[in-house]
Amino acid sequence: MSYSAKIGPSILSSDLACLGSECVRMMECGADYLHLDVMDGHFVPNITFGHPMVECLRSCVGPDPFFDMHMMVSRPEQWVKPMAAAGANQYTFHLESTTNAGNLIKEIRETGMKVGLAIKPGTTVEELAPWAGQIDMALVMTVEPGFGGQKFMEDMMPKVSWLRSQFPSLDIEVDGGVGPSTIHKCAEAGAHWTVDTP
Numbered sequence: 001m002s003y004s005a006k007i008g009p010s011i012l013s014s015d016l017a018c019l020g021s022e023c024v025r026m027m028e029c030g031a032d033y034l035h036l037d038v039m040d041g042h043f044v045p046n047i048t049f050g051h052p053m054v055e056c057l058r059s060c061v062g063p064d065p066f067f068d069m070h071m072m073v074s075r076p077e078q079w080v081k082p083m084a085a086a087g088a089n090q091y092t093f094h095l096e097s098t099t100n101a102g103n104l105i106k107e108i109r110e111t112g113m114k115v116g117l118a119i120k121p122g123t124t125v126e127e128l129a130p131w132a133g134q135i136d137m138a139l140v141m142t143v144e145p146g147f148g149g150q151k152f153m154e155d156m157m158p159k160v161s162w163l164r165s166q167f168p169s170l171d172i173e174v175d176g177g178v179g180p181s182t183i184h185k186c187a188e189a190g191a192h193w194t195v196d197t198p
Helices: 016-028 051-061 076-086 101-111 125-134 154-166 183-189
Strands: 006-009 034-039 067-072 090-094 114-119 137-141 171-175 193-196
Touching: 016 034, 016 051, 034 051, 051 067, 051 076, 067 076, 067 114, 076 090, 076 101, 090 101, 090 137, 101 114, 101 125, 114 125, 125 137, 125 154, 137 154, 154 171, 154 183, 183 193
Parallel strands: 006 193, 034 067, 067 090, 090 114, 114 137, 137 171, 171 193
Antiparallel strands: 006 034
16 A cells, blocks of 8 residues: 655744744645644643644644644543634544543544544554554654654554554554654654654
8 A cells, every 4th residue: 555645844943933924835835734743841841832822823824734633631622623623624632641542533533623642662563553443543652742852752653553554544643853864764654644853
């Protein structure tokens, strides 16, 4: 099975003082989608932005760019409807952040958004497996979530390879420390959605 490779810049790599124009520029430069990192200061130590910013970005860039929301938050259930209303296309939550992934997946689907499920480096890929048939994308973190500038963790590639072998049609994304010197390792393992975090 062949896959179309997609690269999505993390908007946190942008000049945050002019985020709207930066998002427009990234799409004009050939980005396939935009990766929006939402951090709440609880699930991860840092804080970024919420659905009001997403709504502003959507009005700035228009309806076409695909917004991949990476929800690094402790209570992902509470932000599903606000993010959908703000213009998000995919809601990617962390398996570690909820006690009822099944209900959350159902709630996301009901809003019309696609469903992504992320795992931290310390979470086994087998823990994600029971949900693979109910999601659109699996996100394998290749750094600890919440901080930029970390080194790519190549030892996460067996997780990607295992997912690809077990679920051939599943979209698989990698996020963290990915750049020109590491992206080929991700592709070889079977990931075809790549978050660019320069």
